[in-house]
Each structure stands twice: as structure tokens, then as C-alpha cells.
Amino acid sequence: MKRTLAAATQLLSLCVPVFAQAPTAPDAKSAAPPSFDVADVHSSEHSNTPSTRGGTLHGDRYYIRQATMTNLIARAYGLEDRYVLGGPSWLDLDRFDIVAKAPRTTSPDDVKLMLRALLEDRFKLAVHTDTKPLPAYGLIIAKGAPKLKQSDSSSAPSPSAEPGPPTLHGCAFQSPPPNTPPSPTMEITFSCHAVTMDSFAQFLHDVARPYLRQPVIEQTGLKGAWDFDIHWSYQPPKGDTPGTTIFDAVEKQLGLKLETKTAPLPIVVVDSVNETPTPNPPGIDKALPPPPPAAFDVAVVKPASPDEKGIRLQTRGSEIVINGAPLQFLITWAWDISDGRIADPPAFLNQDHWDILGKVGVDAPSGPGGPPQIDFEDLQQMVKTLLADRFEMKYHMEDKPADAYTLLAAGPHLKKADPANRTGCKDGPGPDGKDPRKDNPQLGRLVTCSNITMTQFAAQLQSMAPGFIKNQVIDATGIDGAYDFTLSFSTSAQLRTPSPQPAGSDTPAPDAAAASVPTGGISLFDAIYKTLGLKLEKRKGTMPMLVIDHIDQKPTEN
Numbered sequence: 001m002k003r004t005l006a007a008a009t010q011l012l013s014l015c016v017p018v019f020a021q022a023p024t025a026p027d028a029k030s031a032a033p034p035s036f037d038v039a040d041v042h043s044s045e046h047s048n049t050p051s052t053r054g055g056t057l058h059g060d061r062y063y064i065r066q067a068t069m070t071n072l073i074a075r076a077y078g079l080e081d082r083y084v085l086g087g088p089s090w091l092d093l094d095r096f097d098i099v100a101k102a103p104r105t106t107s108p109d110d111v112k113l114m115l116r117a118l119l120e121d122r123f124k125l126a127v128h129t130d131t132k133p134l135p136a137y138g139l140i141i142a143k144g145a146p147k148l149k150q151s152d153s154s155s156a157p158s159p160s161a162e163p164g165p166p167t168l169h170g171c172a173f174q175s176p177p178p179n180t181p182p183s184p185t186m187e188i189t190f191s192c193h194a195v196t197m198d199s200f201a202q203f204l205h206d207v208a209r210p211y212l213r214q215p216v217i218e219q220t221g222l223k224g225a226w227d228f229d230i231h232w233s234y235q236p237p238k239g240d241t242p243g244t245t246i247f248d249a250v251e252k253q254l255g256l257k258l259e260t261k262t263a264p265l266p267i268v269v270v271d272s273v274n275e276t277p278t279p280n281p282p283g284i285d286k287a288l289p290p291p292p293p294a295a296f297d298v299a300v301v302k303p304a305s306p307d308e309k310g311i312r313l314q315t316r317g318s319e320i321v322i323n324g325a326p327l328q329f330l331i332t333w334a335w336d337i338s339d340g341r342i343a344d345p346p347a348f349l350n351q352d353h354w355d356i357l358g359k360v361g362v363d364a365p366s367g368p369g370g371p372p373q374i375d376f377e378d379l380q381q382m383v384k385t386l387l388a389d390r391f392e393m394k395y396h397m398e399d400k401p402a403d404a405y406t407l408l409a410a411g412p413h414l415k416k417a418d419p420a421n422r423t424g425c426k427d428g429p430g431p432d433g434k435d436p437r438k439d440n441p442q443l444g445r446l447v448t449c450s451n452i453t454m455t456q457f458a459a460q461l462q463s464m465a466p467g468f469i470k471n472q473v474i475d476a477t478g479i480d481g482a483y484d485f486t487l488s489f490s491t492s493a494q495l496r497t498p499s500p501q502p503a504g505s506d507t508p509a510p511d512a513a514a515a516s517v518p519t520g521g522i523s524l525f526d527a528i529y530k531t532l533g534l535k536l537e538k539r540k541g542t543m544p545m546l547v548i549d550h551i552d553q554k555p556t557e558n
Contacts, residue, residue, distance in 0.1 A: 034110045035117040039100035041277045049463040050095055053377055057111050061291070062100040063377070068092050069273060073127065076115040077268050080428040087270030089451050092424035094275060099288055122277040127268050136263040137212055138219045139201045141258060147255035151225040160282040164340045169203035170195040175314065185233035185243040194225040204307065205256070208246040210235055217263050220256060228254055238441070295385040296320075296358035296379040301555045320379060322356040327391065327551070334383040335546055340470055343400050343545040348553045356384060390555040395548050402471055404541030407458045409477040412533040417482040421450040425460055430486040437488070442521040444491040451482045467492025468524040470544045477534060487531055490521035
């Protein structure tokens with residue numbers, strides 16, 4: 001279920017507009033920059049698995065939730081987080097929610113300017129811009145002639161009121177044929193029409209993220225617009241798994257090439273910023289009343305075909321299409337929880353599989369130059385509303401007994417932090433560049449933590465390793481100060497055979513994915529014990545659980 005959910009989420013991310021994160025130079029300040037009509041700014045509620053959501057205008061509302069200050073600055077200047085440098089240590093740790101109001105016709109560029117103005121007003125943000133030599137990919141012509149067709153403007157498709165395939169930078173996502181067997185690498189296809197090479201370079205950077213973590217710089221010198229199709233494996237093929245990498249697709253299908261290089265890229269340097277925003281204006285609740293719960297205008301629910309393989313979830317403009325989904329998948333996806341967070345689920349939740357076609361009206365937020373699009377959070381609420389309406393689902397949240405962990409000292413060997421570093425943990429190697437995953441593919445997770453206290457580290461363990469940790473971890477190490485370290489371990493899916501107990505612990509491993517195995521894998525528990533001299537001790541605690549008071553096995557009639 002976890003693997004299927006991740007694949008569905010990846011597919012969804014391809015089918016909705018993404019925030020343009022090319023490191024382009026920030027716009028010059030105008031004498032009177034646009035600003036939101038009114039804005040509610042406050043610290044985010046605690047989340048065991050925080051991730052930034054939103055960041056675009058929907059109707060007359062701008063939403064962004066669980067955003068760090070780095071996230072906010074990056075979005076305000078049209079950059080990726082990595083190009084926001086300097087500033088205080090908390091920039092990557094504290095999280096904020098913003099709900100603001102602006103005219104429906106506000107352009108994406110003006111929304112960025114509004115966000116800048118808000119950060120300057122409410123957080124007293126001061127920055128300056130610069131450039132810095134940073135890694136990038138150059139898009140060049142490979143040996144031989146490009147395999148592209150010059151676009152004929154007279155053959156451009158005429159506008160249609162019907163929702164078409166999701167389009168990004170002129171490239172339209174092509175849905176796979178019905179009942180296509182699921183692929184371990186998820187094969188995807190885009191058809192590009194009247195696309196310039198500048199747009200294609202931006203497209204590659206936005207869509208091929210599993211391969212291209214650095215920006216793509218257009219260096220082909222090809223002028224004009226072009227028509228072509230391109231297909232590749234969304235996830236890089238591993239070992240003997242068949243598939244096509246984005247590098248092979250660009251070279252073999254298009255006659256172009258991606259080569260690594262260093263280029264001077266725009267950055268934003270934070271000079272100063274306040275950790276606490278100024279208070280919201282009086283009457284904010286009346287000025288920004290919560291919208292009614294999101295719901296589909298029309299929804300068709302029917303049994304999935306017995307031949308349906310796997311679960312497919314995608315959006316097509318104003319439509320959401322879900323194929324082959326059991327009720328348990330719909331519930332865990334809509335509430336953003338793991339299977340284990342449903343208290344005593346009825347057995348039939350995983351028995352029957354359903355196809356759902358939902359549509360929203362023309363008031364849905366529009367994508368850039370395209371048909372209405374569905375916001376991710378709105379979509380989750382729509383599925384909740386559908387389950388309540390069509391399956392008569394009633395529920396409540398309740399704290400239930402659950403296994404929890406306490407972080408203890410067991411002979412710690414930790415390196416004192418460099419106080420100049422920002423606080424937080426990120427995926428990837430530390431400053432030394434060492435990556436043990438190259439020599440041992442069983443070590444699927446590599447996390448580097450900087451300037452972090454043990455209390456902060458404990459609070460991040462659930463989001464860092466959700467396959468091992470189901471509840472918030474309590475720090476009981478008694479260790480003061482902040483530290484820098486790198487932690488390498490296997491994902492829970494990589495571990496199959498448990499050892500009797502986690503290293504350094506007197507309690508049994510929590511499940512079959514908890515401890516190291518002879519294949520070269522190492523559990524989170526063993527990694528923490530061996531690398532840091534700490535241990536996770538299992539104790540009884542409580543956890544908020546979704547309690548289903550009632551749910552019908554079959555939906556009401558369409």
C-alpha cells in the first residue's frame with residue numbers, strides 16, 4: 001500500500017501545475033509593489049510529517065501551509081530552496097501557514113511580488129541578490145542532427161472548452177492506455193508542441209526531478225519552436241530493471257544531450273529576518289472566513305474491472321480519475337495517514353476496488369494557460385466528502401494506546417555543531433560528500449543533520465523514517481547543545497528478515513523491518529546506536545487514531 005500510494009502521489013504531481021522553480025533573476029522592486037488585500041500569518045500546527053503545501057492563488061485565496069522561511073523566500077523570488085543562502089539558523093526549521101486574499105485575476109508573477117511584500121512587512125525580511133557558480137546541466141546538441149520537427153504555427157490546436165491533458169511548458173502529459181500493467185519505474189510520455197528550447201530546458205528541470213536536481217541551462221542555440229514526443233522512466237531504473245533514463249531519452253529520441261557543468265546562477269542572500277511575524281490585523285476571522293468544504297460537483301463511483309492492475313490516481317484539468325482503489329487506500333490518502341493509524345478497520349476496506357470519476361466546476365482555479373486545476377488539499381477534502389456522502393462514512397479522531405519510542409543516550413559520540421550552519425536535516429551527503437549508498441545499495445536513506453539539538457532530532461525521526469517510527473519520539477538523552485552528523489540506513493521496505501532486537505535496546509524489534517539483515521542493510525535503530533551512540537527504546541504511549549464509527553461496504557447509486 002505504501003509503495004502504491006507513493007507512485008500515485010508522484011503521478012499526481014505530474015498532472016497539476018508545478019511552481020516554477022527555475023533560478024531566474026529576481027524581479028526588480030517597483031515603487032509600489034502589489035500586496036495582498038489581507039493576510040493571516042501564524043505558526044503551523046505541529047506535524048509529525050511536515051511538508052510544504054500550496055503556494056498558488058486559488059480563486060481569490062492564496063494558501064501556503066507548513067512552509068519554512070526558506071520555502072517562503074524561495075517561492076517569493078522564483079527560486080529553489082537551495083539558492084536561498086545566509087540568514088539565521090532557524091530558517092529551515094520553523095514553519096508557517098499563510099492564508100491571504102487577492103483579486104482572482106492576479107498573475108503568478110504578481111503573487112510572488114505580493115509574497116515578497118508580506119515577508120518584508122510581517123517578518124521584516126531584508127535580502128540582497130547575487131550570483132554564485134553552482135552545479136547545473138547544459139542542454140546541448142548531441143553528435144549528429146537534432147531529431148526534432150520545426151513547429152508549424154498553422155497546425156497549432158484550436159482552443160477547446162473541453163479539459164485536455166495536463167500541460168507544462170507546452171508539453172502535454174499523455175495518459176497511459178486503460179489497464180496498463182503497473183511499472184516499477186512508472187513510464188511516462190509527453191507530447192510537446194511549439195516548444196522553444198528555453199521552455200524545454202525548464203520543462204526538464206521541473207518534471208525530471210528524480211534525475212535532475214540541478215537547473216538545466218539551454219545551450220543548443222536552436223531558435224524557433226519545435227514539435228516532438230519524449231518518454232522515459234519517471235523513477236531511475238535500478239540493476240536489471242528495464243527502463244529509459246531521461247539522459248538516454250533526450251539523446252536517443254531527440255538528438256540532444258544533457259551534460260554536467262558549473263554555471264553562475266542567481267541566489268538570494270538573507271541579511272535579516274524576524275522569527276516571529278507581526279500580529280494579524282483585528283477582525284481577521286471575518287475578513288478571511290474559511291471556505292465551505294471542497295466537494296466534487298459530479299462524482300461517479302463504480303466497481304473496478306477485475307483486470308485492473310494496481311491503483312492509478314491522476315487529474316485531467318477539472319477531473320480527478322482514480323482506478324482500482326480500495327476504501328482503505330482512499331481513507332489513508334485523504335487523511336494523509338498510514339494504514340496503522342486506522343483503529344480496528346473493517347475487513348472489507350481492502351476487499352472491493354473502485355473506479356471514481358469526479359468533476360469540479362468552472363470556478364476551480366485555473367492552471368497557467370490551461371483548464372481548471374484541482375488543488376492537492378482540496379482534492380483530499382473532496383475525497384473525504386465523497387466517502388461521507390456515498391459510503392455514509394462517519395468517524396472521529398481519538399487518542400489510542402500505541403507503541404512509542406524514547407531517545408536515550410547509550411555512550412554518545414557526537415560532533416559539536418558549527419553554529420554558523422542552519423538547523424535542520426536534509427537528504428544527501430554531508431560536507432565531505434561521502435555517499436555510502438554508492439557502495440551499498442541497501443542503504444537507501446542518507447540524512448545529514450546540521451546544528452541540531454537532540455530534542456529537535458527526536459521530533460524529526462518520524463518524518464525521517466516513517467516505516468520504522470509510527471509516533472512522535474520523546475527525547476530523554478539529557479544531552480545539551482547542538483550537533484552535526486550524517487546518518488545512513490536502509491528503508492523499512494529494504495529490510496525483510498529481523499534480528500532479535502534493535503542494537504542497544506532491551507526491547508524487541510517492532511516489526512520485520514526493524515533490524516539489520518545479512519544483505520548489507522541496516523535499520524534506523526542500529527544506525528542510531530552505531531553512528532551516534534544513542535538508542536531508541538520502545539515504550540507504550542498514545543497516538544491520535546482515525547476511528548470509523550460507520551462506513552457502508554457499497555456506495556449509494558450514482
